[in-house]
Amino acid sequence: MPAIVRAQESESIWDMFSRKRVLRDVDQGGNTAAAEALIATNEPILSYDTAYNLQLAISQYEPFVANGGWEEIPQEAYGLSLGKDGRPVIALKRRLISSNDMAIVENVNDLFDAETDRGVRTFQARHGLIVNGQVDEATWYALSVPAATRLQQLYLNFTRVQNTASSLSPRYVVVNIPAATIEAVNDGMVEQRHTAVVGRVDRATPIMASKISQINFNPYWHVPKSLVQKDLTKYMLENPNYLAEQNIHIYDGSGNEISPASIDWTNLGNAINYMYRQEPGAANSMGHCKINFYNPYDCYLHDTPGKELFGENARFHSSGCVRVDNVADLVSWLLRDNGDWDRARVDTTFASLERLDVECQARVPIHTTYITAWANRQGTVSFRDDVYQFDAQGKVTFEA
Template sequence: GGWEQIPQQAYQLTLGNTSPAVVQLKRRLISSGDMPLVEYANDVFDAETDRAVRKFQARHGLVVTGQIDEPTWYAMNVPAETRLQQLYLNYTRVQNMAAKLNPRYVVVNIPAATIEAVNDGMVEQRHTAVVGRVDRATPIMASNIHQINFNPYWHVPKSLVRQDLTKYMLQNPNYLTEQNIFIYDGSGNKIDPQTINWANISDREVNYMYRQEPGAANSMGHCKINFYNPYDCYLHDTPGKELFGENARFHSSGCVRVDNVNKLVNWLLRDNGDWDQFKVDSTFDSLQRLDVEVKAKVPIHTTYITAWANRQGTVSFRDDVYKFDEQGKVSFG
């Protein structure tokens, strides 16, 4: 079985093009069920081919353009045997996890960079996410969401002070001021950033508190969603919404940024009794610092699923970003 590779010539083909490579492209799309079977595949990239390419892109979590762009070309040339292996491996992962699920939970799927809010087997909300890059991976774990911080301060982690802030300050000495980040020593005294030698920062200076004020530029955006874990990992809003439109959303330092997070906050607080969407949105807009305990203590699972089928039998695949498929990992203790 399997499917044939599509040639280099298929690259960048789009609706209206004519090329011998379209014949192979159609055969490839028919093999994976993205295009209905035809008796004779001609060399015209017609509306039906466009529909099939878009369906293929959607199944593989790619930006749906209808064009054979680079990510689409590469995804089409993954052998059927590799995809089959992926399905076996992920079936085992899902079986391992299924036993531990409550009726209501939040699941972050890292390879798909998506979040689902599930209730009684139905996905009630689906959110695009940005997750940890390969060298700062989002950890795999199960926990309970217990608190929402509205309009939080952001305390810059020590590792980022050393890795990132020093670099930014050398490039632009006003960076901290522009970002509304203030420095405090152990006694709570404000430190002037210009008194620090950013090219050779001391351990004592790294251990100061670097705190970003609430507001539009805050790295947490309007909220932070806390769950118990030893990794200082949490879900949060972001001022950088443009990343949600990308194919590969692996940009964070381990925490998970959530698109339309206000909707998820409302879903999490629904058992609190005194919250609705209007109240969530107006609290965001007010910039008021507020911490709210989540009555329901909703379970959260961060997972690693690169292949799955929905109830209609449509199979989806994602890239093995952290190379856990390659290692054959099925359980994440």
């Protein structure tokens, strides 16, 4: 018996040291870099090549789904992270192996080890989630989506991409709404990729094609009547100093400035009869620039003072327009045919707060799209949530 007890104690100590070694030796930063490298290629989300890559992904998913797809992930997997153990880890590993986020192994043990950490981070990168190696809420829900649903996304998006690819020019900008990203493409390669904030469900960003015509530097923001109705009157009732704090001035139809105190904010019909203009500056809702393109929706790209939203998983917060991270890079890319509009001049103009409108010599096409699944030539397949429920409706065309 003493020998058995010693053996049990020795095994327990070994397990403890094994887990400590896992936590100490795993290169989590390296795992994140490897995961992000799988998707950070220069291949566009929208192109002829994407359609071909989606076909290949479909050919791989079809037999897998026909055989039952991946196993359901148990609720106990929620909250798992590096160093954890138990049966839910086994289920997590099997799920990650099924979707090619982990390599196939002969025996699946119950330790959340280095390979599992990398697998979770790979899964998160492919699904546009914050890459932290933890089975957090967003990751757990994404893991819970059946393989058959993912295959249906591949079918729908193959048709969407195929329908649009024929109209693409060599140089274009793509706003992919479900991914909340922007790509600046030239000759089949992504030259810039930007994180974006797009319209929330009740104020969706419209899907359309146009051409970028003008950059407004340090613009005034004229508050749309819809926002006066839905938001501004409510804010003024809650805080009578709201307009002053946001540097917004009120004007009547003759251009005379009106005092906020003279308006009955409980009377919506009275409040919407005026024009509301926010001055250029740090608080301006469009930040340092507005990127214009013709459309009937009064939709545009713009900078924003609220940079913190770019770090979120689900970036669906706007009233339909699209906020652009690192917008100065995109502006200099759009103006590169205008002569000396390099990044340094863009930065200088931003800082000057000078009101300036610059016509774009190159009318670069822009496509706002709805692509919830795509693949690259490495075979990495990316998915996004069906935020506007267009997948659920089976929509593949979006004519107004």
